[in-house]
Amino acid sequence: VAASGKAEPLKVIISGAPASGKGTQCELITQKYGLVHIAAGDLLRAEVAAASENGKLAKEYMEKGELVPNEIVVMMVKERLLQPDSQQRGWLLDGYPRSSSQAAALEDYGIRPDVFILLDVSEDILVERVVGRRLDPLTGKIYHLKYSPPENDEIASRLTQRFDDTEEKACLIFLVKLRLRTHHQNVDAVLSVYKDITVK
Numbered sequence: 651v652a653a654s655g656k657a658e659p660l661k662v663i664i665s666g667a668p669a670s671g672k673g674t675q676c677e678l679i680t681q682k683y684g685l686v687h688i689a690a691g692d693l694l695r696a697e698v699a700a701a702s703e704n705g706k707l708a709k710e711y712m713e714k715g716e717l718v719p720n721e722i723v724v725m726m727v728k729e730r731l732l733q734p735d736s737q738q739r740g741w742l743l744d745g746y747p748r749s750s751s752q753a754a755a756l757e758d759y760g761i762r763p764d765v766f767i768l769l770d771v772s773e774d775i776l777v778e779r780v781v782g783r784r785l786d787p788l789t790g791k792i793y794h795l796k797y798s799p800p801e802n803d804e805i806a807s808r809l810t811q812r813f814d815d816t817e818e819k820a821c822l823i824f825l826v827k828l829r830l831r832t833h834h835q836n837v838d839a840v841l842s843v844y845k846d847i848t849v850k
């Protein structure tokens with residue numbers, strides 16, 4: 651909020667684990683401050699959809715859940731950050747940087763955020779959120795059995811119960827923890843670069 655008082659447009663980087671509520675916070679922050687929301691994953695999916703050379707290459711990595719090489723990602727993000735709308739309105743960058751070299755690349759281009767927001771959510775809560783998540787196949791809306799329960803019995807009865815036996819649930823928890831570990835490794839690598847402007 652203090653940073654938003656300055657004359658220049660606000661520049662924000664946000665980092666949060668899967669199910670940390672990053673998507674919701676991104677929506678609230680971009681609305682409140684009128685920022686351009688730039689998500690690295692969205693930029694990559696657009697390249698893939700456009701079947702560009704970079705898109706074709708990126709797809710191979712994305713399908714394996716691996717990081718797309720810097721040669722593709724760095725230029726793509728940098729160019730988006732320097733577009734007129736981002737420059738005029740300010741930006742909220744999400745999903746980037748995921749490594750120290752990606753952070754260093756931004757620094758080299760003189761691109762530095764005003765604030766680095768770190769959504770700090772304990773592993774127990776993240777696991778509970780993912781496990782309790784349900785999808786309404788009719789509307790596409792996501793519910794949570796405890797935190798965002800369905801409005802009525804009709805909706806409740808059609809929510810997809812993907813993980814109802816304990817073995818599937820144990821497997822899901824394992825996968826969530828694996829994803830969280832990767833996420834933490836990525837975040838730890840960039841924390842030192844933004845230490846002085848980090849808000850937890």
Ligand code: ADP
Nearest residue numbers: 690691694711712715716717718723745746748
């Ligand atoms: P997720 O949270 O599941 O990783 P994203 O939409 O953020 O979803 O990213 C989807 C995929 O795009 C990632 O699995 C990865 O392959 C690629 N990707 C996203 N951001 C980056 C990045 N900063 N560097 C390299 N690859 C990325």
